[in-house]
Amino acid sequence: VRYLTFHSPGKLNISGNYIYEISTGQLTSVVGAQGLEPLSIPYQNLSVHNDNNQYITFKDEKGLALYKLPFFSWSTILFEENKVWVPSNELYDGLVSIDVQNQYVDTFPIGYYFIVNLISGDSQYIWMSNYSEVMIVNKQTGESQYWGLPYESPKNIAYQDSKYLYLWDRHSVMIIPKSKVLNECMSLVKVKAEEALLNQLIDSTRISFINDIRPWYKSYKRIHSFFKETTSRRILASLSNIREKTAYMTPDLYLPFDDALFSYIDSIEEQDVLAGFSHALMIYAARKGELARAIELDNELRGEFPAVDTNDYAGRQKVEIRKAYLALQALKAIDIPEDERLLATGNIYLTLFKSVGREREVGMDLDYPISFYFELLRKYPSSQFADNAEYLIFSYGELSSREGGESWYSMEVDQWYNRFIERYPKSDLISKVYLDLVGMYYSSEPDSRDRKKYLNLAKQYADKFYREYPAHPLKPEMDQYMEYVNEELKGQQ
Numbered sequence: 001v002r003y004l005t006f007h008s009p010g011k012l013n014i015s016g017n018y019i020y021e022i023s024t025g026q027l028t029s030v031v032g033a034q035g036l037e038p039l040s041i042p043y044q045n046l047s048v049h050n051d052n053n054q055y056i057t058f059k060d061e062k063g064l065a066l067y068k069l070p071f072f073s074w075s076t077i078l079f080e081e082n083k084v085w086v087p088s089n090e091l092y093d094g095l096v097s098i099d100v101q102n103q104y105v106d107t108f109p110i111g112y113y114f115i116v117n118l119i120s121g122d123s124q125y126i127w128m129s130n131y132s133e134v135m136i137v138n139k140q141t142g143e144s145q146y147w148g149l150p151y152e153s154p155k156n157i158a159y160q161d162s163k164y165l166y167l168w169d170r171h172s173v174m175i176i177p178k179s180k181v182l183n184e185c186m187s188l189v190k191v192k193a194e195e196a197l198l199n200q201l202i203d204s205t206r207i208s209f210i211n212d213i214r215p216w217y218k219s220y221k222r223i224h225s226f227f228k229e230t231t232s233r234r235i236l237a238s239l240s241n242i243r244e245k246t247a248y249m250t251p252d253l254y255l256p257f258d259d260a261l262f263s264y265i266d267s268i269e270e271q272d273v274l275a276g277f278s279h280a281l282m283i284y285a286a287r288k289g290e291l292a293r294a295i296e297l298d299n300e301l302r303g304e305f306p307a308v309d310t311n312d313y314a315g316r317q318k319v320e321i322r323k324a325y326l327a328l329q330a331l332k333a334i335d336i337p338e339d340e341r342l343l344a345t346g347n348i349y350l351t352l353f354k355s356v357g358r359e360r361e362v363g364m365d366l367d368y369p370i371s372f373y374f375e376l377l378r379k380y381p382s383s384q385f386a387d388n389a390e391y392l393i394f395s396y397g398e399l400s401s402r403e404g405g406e407s408w409y410s411m412e413v414d415q416w417y418n419r420f421i422e423r424y425p426k427s428d429l430i431s432k433v434y435l436d437l438v439g440m441y442y443s444s445e446p447d448s449r450d451r452k453k454y455l456n457l458a459k460q461y462a463d464k465f466y467r468e469y470p471a472h473p474l475k476p477e478m479d480q481y482m483e484y485v486n487e488e489l490k491g492q493q
Contacts, residue, residue, distance in 0.1 A: 015075070042079055043100050056084070058103065067098055067105055076116045078126065085126050087116040095126065095137050108142030110135070112188060120160050127178065131156045132233065134165065134181060135188070144188035147181050151236035186232065194235055197226060207242060213249040213277055214264060220273065246276035247358060250284035253365050257288050262297065274301070283317065286356055289349070289368055291325040317356045324352040339376050339383040346372030346389075350396065366396045387424040391433075394420075413440065414457075431472050434465040438481050452492055458485050 001015055012020045019028045041048055046066065047057055054074065055065040069086060078085040084098040091114040094107040114135050116128045126137045134157070136145040149155060149167070158168040165181060167174040202208060205219035220242060227235050251258050261281055268274045278301050285294040298318055327348045331341065349369035355362060373389035380386070394416060417433050424430070441458035444451060462482050469475070 041084070045103070046100060056098065066103055067096065076119050076128075078119045078121050080121055085119065085121065087114075087119065087128060090115050091128070091135065095128075095142070097139075108137060108144075110137070110144055110188070112144070112192060118157070118160050120162060122162050122178070127160055129157045129160055129165070133157075134185070136182065136185060145182070145185040146188050146191045146232075147185035148231075148233035151233045151240070191232055191234075194227070194230060194232055198223070198235060198238055201226065202242075208245075211249065213246065213261065216245070216249060217268060217273070224270075243273055243276055246273060247280045249277055250280050253284075253287055253367070257290065262293065265297075279317075280358070282321065283356060283358065286321045286324070287353060287365075287368060291321055291328065294321050295325055320352055320355045324348050339380040339385050342372045342376040342379075343385045343388055346370070346376075346392070350392070370397050387420070387427040387429055390423075391420065391427075391429050395436075431465060431469045431474055434461045434469075435474050435478055435481075437461040438465070438478065438485070442481055442485055452489070455485050455489050455492075458482075459489070 004012055004014055010022050012022065013030075014020050014027075017029065019030050020026075021028070041056065045058070048054060055068040057065050067084075067086070069088075073086065076087055082100050084100065086096040086098065088094050088096050088107070091110040091112055094109045094111070096105060096107050098105050112135075114128070114133065115130045116135075117130045118128065120127045121139075124139060126139060128135045128137070132149045132153070134147040136147070137143070149157070155167040155169045155174065157165055158173070159166040160178075163178055165176045165178065167176065201223045205222065207216060207219040207223065210216040210219060223242070224239065227239065230236065250261070261284075265274065265278060265281065268277065278297060282294040282297055285291070285297065298321075328345065331344055331348070336344075346369050349372065350366065353362075353366050353369055357364065370393055373393045376383060376389045377386060377393075383389075414437065417437055420427075420433060421430055438458045438461050441454040441461075444454040458481070462478055462485070465472070465474075465478055
């Protein structure tokens, strides 16, 4: 039910969709043409003219429209005995009052963006709310008050009536008297002033453009000092968004390792800032090959701030760092040739880098793991592991940079794979090369003019795979590809 209004004696209009007859309980659909609702309003001297704009007009519909607004706004209109209250443009353009008796329209200039989901009134105030905030407007003066749920509260404002707000957290309902809300609310003038100050500080410090934690933290401390006592959830949300940038405050990986950052964290006082940046620093250290340093930092923070944690994503990455560290320690304990050690070390870091990194950057910038493969080829060009190193360099270096580009299906890639087969005819990776080629050609653009040619090339490499490796463990993957390839080729005949 979006709204409930009087329709006629003994009948109610429910959301503009149904007429409810009180004595019988009968519901009658009243949805009009084009899905518009022939809404009625509970006033003898006013009516609604439904022409896609939902005019409120005088009783004589030939007269001028008193007020008009989009159809979707009707769910947040409050009909009172002598007045209609209409939030305009999410309150940014104000709260409109329509005097029914005098047929006069006035506006309280709220000037604050506020999504209105629910609206109610009492003798003194108009109450408007969304899922987390309440706006209270004095009917006589237009003075506005703001109230919000605590920042990051799990509860939502689900309903309101003339006396109470009803909060819901999927498990229970909390009923709050509106008198309590009035005692806790802030003047909208103060709220606007706080937000204006925050925006001014963000602009003057240019904190959004700072990428070094040291000047960034200095600016953050200055901004935060103005809002230590604020209860505005919008201010608190903005400060939280600013703090989230600490996850990106570590240097780019191509730059030299900055050891001074590890001592700088001692100057960070706020636990939430410390948690975010420390996690970023752990990732930075791990991706620079400093796994012991990353684990040492994690241990220190757990001992000093046991209550500080980040999230499940961060926790999983810490586990991966420790797994890689233990794998490297185990590798050091065994006596194997240096070329094999280089390959194994690169593989450990490659596995780590596929799951550890900044959000949305995991699996990118794999230069560090690949550097071990390059070193293997440089020191041991005739190594039995040279084929593995060369394949991994191409797959996670040059080829990954092509993926998604126009050259992804170019003959250059095909030629590299075939040169690989010529150089390493006995390599265990040739079966994987055939599978890569089939996958590459099948993944060509569906509307490409060369689509049929690519599918036939895929079929040729699959035939080689089946002839040379009839019982290979990769056969199920190849079978799956060829099921799609043969089906599409059949459809093109």
